[in-house]
Amino acid sequence: MAIAPRMELRQGQGLVMTPQLQQAIKLLQMSTVELAVYVEQELERNPVLERVDDVEDYGIEDVPDIDPREAGPVSDGPQELCANGEGPDPHAEAALDASYEDVHSDADMPASEAIGSTVDWSKAGEGRGGFEDLDDFESRLTQTVSLRDHLESQAVLAFSSPVDRMVASYLIDHVDDAGYLRADMTEVAERLGIDHEALELVVQTLQTFDPTGVCARSVEECLAAQLKERDRHDPAMEALLANLPLLARHDLKSLYDICGVDGADLADMIAEIRALTPKPGATFGSAESSAIIPDVFVREGPMGTWLIELNSDTLPRVLVNNAYAESVSRQARSQDERSYLAEAQADANWLVKSLDQRARTILKVAKEIVRQQDGFLTYGVAHLRPLILKDVARAIEMHESTVSRVTSNKFISTPRGVFELKYFFTTAIHASDGGESHSAEAVRHRIKSLIDGEMVEAPLSDDRIVEILRETGVDIARRTVAKYREALRIPSSVQRRRTISRVG
Structure with missing residues (x-):
């Protein structure tokens, strides 16, 4: 058979990841801070996109009191306003939902089949979703790990229980730069609805983390942990730690009597204490801490109901200035200028619709989580119900991967504290x-x-x-x-x- 160039017509099926679809998926999994940075970049890049400060807030959803034994269908959520102040566009919503489902239906396919042969790889480095969005190797090497990140990474391995991880994360948020746990245990136990013994077990586990002495509640507790690691925590040393104010005043005579040692032994004990680190967290430096901003607020309503509300402060308020786009388009002198304005207007419209879809998806997922975990919010950890991604996805008629993206880096403020949405999923x-x-x-x-x-x-x-x-x-x-x-x-x-x- 002779080898020669020829033209063939083939029919195939593949998934095309358009830049708009990549943007919608990217927005869905962004945290509040990442979304604010991204929208700010788009405002600087797109001339027809503008910020609005007087757009009406998203509404409040009233969830009725639900018997934990009931498992009924979930009603549709409220009709929120779009980010540009108009009602939700059903065509845009359908397009986004269909796009999500197309991606998710091929999520288990090989990359070459899922993307399809129709993708124009010649433009892979252009626009959003290109290779310029990837972090370079040097930037990853220069990233510093904060004390909180260091403790959180250990908590993932130390606690198999989502509830224990929830409590541990709450306590880690109260660890200062020196490494000390600054939280009232009684208040924490009441807020989270757990007993003091269970809370103390979590604290004891946290105190075994690296660096040694971290999560201590006092200097004595911090130094004792380091001495125990060196196998030097005996009764005499324990008595010395309990009387550190006397050591600060150089009242050695009183320490002789309290510790029951002679002068040489006391001198050795003091030398050992001076060799310890009273601020174990200082080795990580003073990292700039940013407060967690909840994406959703939950509060008690009348007659045993829960009120769910999106945090309006985290919702980007942008609109498309079509009048400005038309005015500039009439003055365009070339086809390239008109094409640029048309593309900018299309990108801005899609961004506004994607932001609206993101907000309504978060509200829908949060509503179902509150419905399922009503017992935890009312009575505490003992009434936490089993919940997996599939349960929420089936109830709200979305794909599991969509729910997974929504619950990552999204926080909900409840009467029992602020938690990441993914912590409510248990076996x-x-x-x-x-x-x-x-x-x-x-x-x-x-x-x-x-x-x-x-x-x-x-x-x-x-x-x-x-x-x-x-x-x-x-x-x-x-x-x-x-x-x-x-x-x-x-x-x-x-x-x-x-x-x-x-x-x-």
């Missing part, structure tokens, strides 16, 4: 009677409550805990109980019995 444990599933976090809480209330002389075994839980409708295996017990740092019944025997 489920099936009910033994075929009823509603139970949240893994609620089961952990019940296991801890059972052990806390057990008789001292007869600790509950894992098998007995399984029997008690199954009697209350929780279908759980013994190895799962053991795993949850170990995650709570609770010894086995044999170890607890031996501890009691030694104490006795």
Whole structure:
């Protein structure tokens, strides 16, 4: 067969990632700060795009009081205003939704098939979505890690429970530049709806993080953690730490009597303390801290309802100045100038519609999360319901990846604190009677409550805990109980019995 150039007509199907679609997906997963920076860049780049300060706010959604045992369909959300002050464009909404679904339906395909052969790669470096948006290697090397980021990265590995991660993240936000935890434990326990013992377990885990001594609540606690790591925390050293004011006043005579040591030993102990680091967080420098800005507010309404409202301060207020675009277009002297203005006007229109779609999608997802986790908001962590991305996606008729993008880097302010939306997703444990599933976090809480209330002389075994839980409708295996017990740092019944025997 001779090899020669020839023309063929082939019919194929592929997904084209247009710059507009890339922009819509990019906006959906942006945080509040990233979105503000992006919109500011677009305002500088696009001459027909303008900022508006007097656009009406998005509305408030009143969620009725819902019985946790009910699982009914979700009603449509309210009709919010577009960012340009007009009502939502149904055609634009349908186009965006269809675009999202097209992308998500091919999410598991290979990259070459998902993108398709119709993409013009000759323009890959031009405009939005090009290679200039990627961070260069040198910029990644020069990025500094703050103390909060360092602690958060360790918390992801140290806490398997979303609730514990939620509590840990809340406490990490109260760690100052020196590395000390500045929070009232009583107030934190009341706000989050957990008992002091569970909160103390989270604090103790945080105090095992690097650098040693971080998350301490006092200088004594910080120095004690460092001494324990060096195996130098004996009763004499503990007495010295409890009387640091005497050491500051150089009252050595009183320290001799309190610590029960002679002059040489006391001198060695003081030298060891001076070698410690009283500010473990100072090694990370004083990073500029930015407050978390909630994207959604939730507050109690009348008759057991919850009111959900988008944070209007985080919504970019922009519009398209069509009059200016038409005026300049009439004065254009070449086809290139008219094409540039037409493209700028189209980009501005799409940006406004994308911002509106983003806001309404966040509100819709937040509404469903509040509906599902009504028990947590009302009663606390023990009533956290099992929830996965698929549950929310099915209820609001969107794809899981859309829900995943919405819940990343988005925060919701509730009466129990400010949390990231993704923290409300937990695994489920099936009910033994075929009823509603139970949240893994609620089961952990019940296991801890059972052990806390057990008789001292007869600790509950894992098998007995399984029997008690199954009697209350929780279908759980013994190895799962053991795993949850170990995650709570609770010894086995044999170890607890031996501890009691030694104490006795």
